[in-house]
Amino acid sequence: xxxxxxxxxxxxxxxxxxxxxxxxxxxxxxxxxxxxxxxxxxxxxxxxxxxxxxxxxxxxxxxxxxxxxxxxxxxxxxxx
Numbered sequence: 001x002x003x004x005x006x007x008x009x010x011x012x013x014x015x016x017x018x019x020x021x022x023x024x025x026x027x028x029x030x031x032x033x034x035x036x037x038x039x040x041x042x043x044x045x046x047x048x049x050x051x052x053x054x055x056x057x058x059x060x061x062x063x064x065x066x067x068x069x070x071x072x073x074x075x076x077x078x079x080x
Contacts, residue, residue, distance in 0.1 A: 001009075015031060024036040057066040 018031055018035060020035050020039045021032075024032040024039070027033065027036075056064055057068065059065055
């Protein structure tokens, strides 16, 4: 195995062994940034359950009134 193949395999192993850590949001390496972005996307999808990015409207008893609620503002990763 030449050096290039070795580097590729080591990088692949690093990615395969990586799991999300809360500190990924503060890291500057590409892998941590990617994990943070992916975590945010999964979290948003899990929380809202739809791609339209709207918060469901509910009444005072938290009963669903409509799926046409307030649109979620998308600031993007790393923007303030």
